[in-house]
Amino acid sequence: MPFKRFFKSKTKELPVFLPYQRASNDFCNECFGECTSVCKEEIIIKKVGIPPYLNFNTSGCVFCKKCAQVCYETYGEESVLDPSLEDKIQAYARIDVLSCLAYHQVICSSCRDRCKDAIKFSGMFYPEVLETCTGCGLCVSVCPKDSISILARE
Ligand code: SF4
Ligand code: SF4
Ligand code: SF4
Numbered sequence: 001m002p003f004k005r006f007f008k009s010k011t012k013e014l015p016v017f018l019p020y021q022r023a024s025n026d027f028c029n030e031c032f033g034e035c036t037s038v039c040k041e042e043i044i045i046k047k048v049g050i051p052p053y054l055n056f057n058t059s060g061c062v063f064c065k066k067c068a069q070v071c072y073e074t075y076g077e078e079s080v081l082d083p084s085l086e087d088k089i090q091a092y093a094r095i096d097v098l099s100c101l102a103y104h105q106v107i108c109s110s111c112r113d114r115c116k117d118a119i120k121f122s123g124m125f126y127p128e129v130l131e132t133c134t135g136c137g138l139c140v141s142v143c144p145k146d147s148i149s150i151l152a153r154e
Contacts, residue, residue, distance in 0.1 A: 056137030
């Protein structure tokens with residue numbers, strides 16, 4: 001989805017920004033985006049004139065800190081990202097109960113297999129996302145029904 005349409009979509013989905021952010025990312029508009037090239041998961045999208053954001057279509061954040069380290073090494077105390085901050089993205093996972101197989105009594109635990117810390121089933125069905133969700137997005141690409149979205153915390 002193009003960046004600007006995040007703000008216009010009916011569901012009001014906002015872009016999910018990088019972990020370790022300690023300052024306004026307005027400054028990123030002036031940067032070529034060194035963070036994108038160091039992310040082995042290739043989830044950082046940077047377009048000219050807008051801050052980098054995360055795309056979880058193929059992978060998620062493993063909190064390797066490489067994006068924050070290169071930002072800090074480049075800009076020092078004025079860096080947008082700070083690798084000393086906690087491993088967390090200002091976002092959370094949401095499961096669409098209308099399309100999720102396990103909400104229709106079909107056995108599927110792909111998301112829990114990927115994330116035992118923040119996805120809880122009631123017996124064999126009805127997965128729920130817990131408060132411990134870090135917003136990493138690793139559950140998104142393993143869902144066979146594309147039922148998981150990562151939503152920015154406002
Ligand atoms: S390296 Fe830092 S300043 Fe540059 S785009 Fe990435 S987060 Fe923004
Ligand atoms: S912490 Fe690592 S995996 Fe996560 S966005 Fe930064 S570079 Fe990518
Ligand atoms: S539910 Fe788990 S895998 Fe999915 S975003 Fe949250 S912490 Fe990451």
